[in-house]
Amino acid sequence: MSKELKDSLLRKFGGRIGSLKQEFTKKKKKGKLPKEARQILLHWWTSHYKWPYPTEDDKISLAETTGLDPKQINNWFINQRKRHWKPSESMQLAIMGALPLPHPDQYIYHD
Known part of the structure; x- marks a missing residue:
């Protein structure tokens, strides 16, 4: 009986079960962006x-x-900004509203 029921359910819902499995595995997939996309973003960043x-x-x-x-x-x-960018002290003050924003040529990066 159990095998007959399983076969019957698979015939009726097999296609839907497969598409649900794909949908769930797609949503769980997290991680790195494609290499080409990261390279384009890094080029803009630099x-x-x-x-x-x-x-x-x-x-x-x-x-x-x-x-x-x-x-x-x-x-x-x-x-990327959180991990790899630190604005200069004057830029930090300007962002907080204490100073006017400097001209972009005056931005200084500090390690």
Whole structure:
């Protein structure tokens, strides 16, 4: 009886079960972005290192070029700034509103 029931259920719902398995494994998949996408983002990062805040147009362009979602682009830049960018002291004060923002040529990176 059990085998007959299993076979009957698989015939009726086998296709749906397979697609659900794919859907669940897709959602669980997290990790690194594709290498080509990371290289494109890193290229933008290094050429804008003094002020690594892409405009909305930059983000759209990067999303189209990399094939990533805009949310992935935003998250990558947030994480990259947290991990690898420290603005100069004057930039930190300007961000907090204590000083006017300096001209981009005056941005200084400190290790």
